[in-house]
Amino acid sequence: MKMDAITATPLLRVDRLTKRYGPRIGCANVSFDLWPGEVLGIVGESGSGKSTLLSCLAGHLTPDEGQVIFDTAQGPRDVLRMTEPERRRLSRTHWAFVHQNPRDGLRMGVTAGGNVGERLMAIGARHYGGIRDKATDWLGRVEIAAERIDDRPSAFSGGMQQRLQIARNLVTGPRLVFMDEPTGGLDVSVQARLLDLLRGLVREMGLSAIIVTHDLAVVRLLADRLMVMKSGHVVEQGLTDQVLDDPQHPYTQLLVSSVLQV
Amino acid sequence: MTDYNFAYLDEQTKRMIRRAILKGVAVPGYQVPFASREMPMPYGWGTGGVQVTAACLTPDDRLKVIDQGADDTTNAVSIRKFFQRTAGVAVTEATADATVIQTRHRIPEHPLTEGQILVYQVPIPEPLRFLEPRETETRKMHSLEEYGLMHVKLYEDIARHGSIATSYAYPVKVEGRYVMDPSPIPKFDNPKLSDNPALQLFGAGREQRIYALPPYTHVVSLDFDDHPFQASKAPHDCDLCGAPDSYLDEVITDDAGSRMFVCSDTDFCRSRREAGHAGRLTMQEAAE
Amino acid sequence: MIRVSNLSKTFTLHNQGSAAIPVMTGAELTVAPGECVGLTGASGAGKSTLMRMIWGNYLAASGSIMVGDTDVATAEPRQIIALRRATLGYVSQFLRVVPRVPTLDVVAEPLRALGTPAEEARAHAASLLKRLNIPERLWSLSPTTFSGGEQQRVNIARGFAHRYPALLLDEPTASLDAANRETVLTLIEEAKQRGAAILGIFHDEGARARVCDRLVDVTAFTPHRAMEPAA
Numbered sequence A: 001m002k003m004d005a006i007t008a009t010p011l012l013r014v015d016r017l018t019k020r021y022g023p024r025i026g027c028a029n030v031s032f033d034l035w036p037g038e039v040l041g042i043v044g045e046s047g048s049g050k051s052t053l054l055s056c057l058a059g060h061l062t063p064d065e066g067q068v069i070f071d072t073a074q075g076p077r078d079v080l081r082m083t084e085p086e087r088r089r090l091s092r093t094h095w096a097f098v099h100q101n102p103r104d105g106l107r108m109g110v111t112a113g114g115n116v117g118e119r120l121m122a123i124g125a126r127h128y129g130g131i132r133d134k135a136t137d138w139l140g141r142v143e144i145a146a147e148r149i150d151d152r153p154s155a156f157s158g159g160m161q162q163r164l165q166i167a168r169n170l171v172t173g174p175r176l177v178f179m180d181e182p183t184g185g186l187d188v189s190v191q192a193r194l195l196d197l198l199r200g201l202v203r204e205m206g207l208s209a210i211i212v213t214h215d216l217a218v219v220r221l222l223a224d225r226l227m228v229m230k231s232g233h234v235v236e237q238g239l240t241d242q243v244l245d246d247p248q249h250p251y252t253q254l255l256v257s258s259v260l261q262v
Numbered sequence B: 001m002t003d004y005n006f007a008y009l010d011e012q013t014k015r016m017i018r019r020a021i022l023k024g025v026a027v028p029g030y031q032v033p034f035a036s037r038e039m040p041m042p043y044g045w046g047t048g049g050v051q052v053t054a055a056c057l058t059p060d061d062r063l064k065v066i067d068q069g070a071d072d073t074t075n076a077v078s079i080r081k082f083f084q085r086t087a088g089v090a091v092t093e094a095t096a097d098a099t100v101i102q103t104r105h106r107i108p109e110h111p112l113t114e115g116q117i118l119v120y121q122v123p124i125p126e127p128l129r130f131l132e133p134r135e136t137e138t139r140k141m142h143s144l145e146e147y148g149l150m151h152v153k154l155y156e157d158i159a160r161h162g163s164i165a166t167s168y169a170y171p172v173k174v175e176g177r178y179v180m181d182p183s184p185i186p187k188f189d190n191p192k193l194s195d196n197p198a199l200q201l202f203g204a205g206r207e208q209r210i211y212a213l214p215p216y217t218h219v220v221s222l223d224f225d226d227h228p229f230q231a232s233k234a235p236h237d238c239d240l241c242g243a244p245d246s247y248l249d250e251v252i253t254d255d256a257g258s259r260m261f262v263c264s265d266t267d268f269c270r271s272r273r274e275a276g277h278a279g280r281l282t283m284q285e286a287a288e
Numbered sequence C: 001m002i003r004v005s006n007l008s009k010t011f012t013l014h015n016q017g018s019a020a021i022p023v024m025t026g027a028e029l030t031v032a033p034g035e036c037v038g039l040t041g042a043s044g045a046g047k048s049t050l051m052r053m054i055w056g057n058y059l060a061a062s063g064s065i066m067v068g069d070t071d072v073a074t075a076e077p078r079q080i081i082a083l084r085r086a087t088l089g090y091v092s093q094f095l096r097v098v099p100r101v102p103t104l105d106v107v108a109e110p111l112r113a114l115g116t117p118a119e120e121a122r123a124h125a126a127s128l129l130k131r132l133n134i135p136e137r138l139w140s141l142s143p144t145t146f147s148g149g150e151q152q153r154v155n156i157a158r159g160f161a162h163r164y165p166a167l168l169l170d171e172p173t174a175s176l177d178a179a180n181r182e183t184v185l186t187l188i189e190e191a192k193q194r195g196a197a198i199l200g201i202f203h204d205e206g207a208r209a210r211v212c213d214r215l216v217d218v219t220a221f222t223p224h225r226a227m228e229p230a231a
Helices: A050-057 A084-093 A112-122 A130-139 A156-169 A188-205 A216-222 A238-244 A250-259 B011-026 B045-057 B076-088 B135-143 B148-161 B188-194 B265-273 B280-287 C047-055 C077-086 C103-113 C118-131 C148-160 C178-193 C205-211
Strands: A011-023 A024-034 A039-043 A065-072 A075-078 A094-097 A176-180 A207-212 A227-231 A231-241 B061-067 B100-104 B116-123 B172-175 B178-180 B199-204 B209-213 B217-223 B249-253 B259-263 C002-015 C019-033 C036-040 C062-067 C088-091 C166-170 C197-201 C214-217
Touching: A011 A050, A024 A050, A024 A231, A039 A050, A039 A216, A050 A207, A050 C088, A065 C036, A075 B188, A084 A094, A084 A112, A084 B217, A084 C205, A094 A156, A094 A250, A112 A130, A112 A156, A112 B135, A112 B148, A112 C197, A130 A156, A130 B148, A176 C197, A188 A207, A188 A216, A207 A216, A216 A238, A227 A238, A227 A250, A227 C019, A231 A250, A231 C077, B011 B045, B011 B199, B011 B209, B045 B076, B045 B209, B061 B076, B061 B265, B076 B100, B178 C214, B188 B217, B259 B265, C002 C047, C019 C036, C019 C047, C019 C197, C036 C047, C047 C088, C047 C166, C088 C148, C103 C118, C103 C148, C118 C148, C148 C178, C178 C197
Parallel strands: A039 A207, A039 A227, A094 A176, A176 A207, B061 B100, B100 B116, B116 B199, C036 C197, C036 C214, C088 C166, C166 C197
Antiparallel strands: A011 A024, A011 A065, A065 A075, A227 A231, B172 B178, B172 B217, B199 B209, B249 B259, C002 C019, C002 C062
């Protein structure tokens, strides 16, 4: 078997992750491995626990049980047991989080160039010209015209804001990107363009990504693997096209058959 | 009862402020919270500086108070009189003779010496405030040394104006660790912050923070490699004393738009003139 | 190159009273390098199902599906993806594309996924599109607006862009005119000559006769039982 593209250590190993809200379950006993270059889609309806799961993984919520082991430069480490400075540094360098609403992931009062350059400056970039060049390059890669570099995001359309958010997150070459409904709230044609952009970037940069969405079309296009969640539990997981075309679990079958055909 | 305690504040309060000052001196550039008291002047009028000065004064001190470099503006006069009345200390306008100097928005031109204390009045102590309004976040940024955002501010300046347009309250890095707002002094004064023989104390009354630069502390103004910091001033000499390297005030003299540039530091300008130096206008007068 | 052993498949439709529908049992099949095997059987007998199982799109209930050294029936998703990238190609009956991607890039995609530089990949895609008579003025358009036959030819071009050692072709000559059918059959013969193992479904008897070395009737793997009611 050709294993040259496959490494021995998963990039992320999640083990029995559980988050409760009092007596209710946010997510329960979630376990999976994520490998370098893999895109994992997490689907489910409202209340399925997918957003809770993503928040726990990204460090925005503290889970009650479980481990999230990331393959750092110093070897595999449980992110939940890291100190806060270490976690914050991780989320500025090797991790990225693309919010559903770009306003949550951008500084609206800072120019596009400043938004993209911030992560660079945070890791010590001190040459204005160099920062600007890199920002211009990245704006190009997300198909934002270079002359908009000094405009504020408030002057951008929703799709442009989302693309700016992606540029801002990817400029430091993270290894793992979390995305929460990245195309939610965008027009259909804008969605298509964004998905295509994401696919290209994921492939070019060898990114791993975890994408939470309720839209099955998005996962079919973007994700290699799929996890279906219901009421806080993972009911099925596997190869994306297999889960969508040959669903085994009753809930997955229901979900797939409910999609409107255009 | 008409007598005030020495320097207005009660002894316990002064003790509390001194503790905060010591903490600030031990960690240069770090903002120490303190319990700012109600003072007989409103916030925004120098209550922070006054509280620091009050905590530092002893009966043998000689106090100088300046406002934008001048000893004779209303605020400087009021604060000087306040301490004369409540502490009975000697006062002076000569920088070299003072032991404690309270200042609003300038550092005196005359070099300070060991044993002198410079007390700054600070409006907003937090250099990151305008980009990050959350106090919880800025405290974390300081404690984790996450200062990328500070350079974003400078980047924005260059993007908008072609150069770093911040001309006062220019942020600095102290001993390679904390980023500090030096109070709204002109950036021309920034180099004087570094390796100064005097003790520099900063008090913000409304925001309730004290910070400090012990003598001979290394202070660097933030910049980019390709946009280095420049301590700039108006490209003129003082029209009264002829000084080429002091910070100048621009004064409009008539309705036709005539103007003159004079040293903002009044004591410096007067002592130069007393020593015989003359600027453009003084020489004109002498010629007439 | 492709070896299917004792393969079986059952569909369980939970939302229809959990009806379990066995569709295949004890399937056996081998395809050697340079060989083209044709699947035959009545409509609904399981030809596409078998092909999809080899592709990894349908889960196997039991048995093994060896493609090269990988058992698709038990492999991890990332192993199947790696297999599909370099080793196993699939031309289905439907063209499924990301909207708004130009035809040239759709066809170049398999090569780009393997790290081929954009220029080279596009050049190769162009030559295939030319062979399949897709006019150059269409190359910058998304194929979603093309006719059925044009879409099918784009699909085939994409399937043949990379020289897969194993290929699955589901009705590759359907909705094609004589000239284009001829081109496709030639492509299949060229693939055989370079040692590819090909499994194909051809409704067209002539095409079957031309390229297939053997035929396998999937009816032999159909379970001879009535549909099982829910317990």
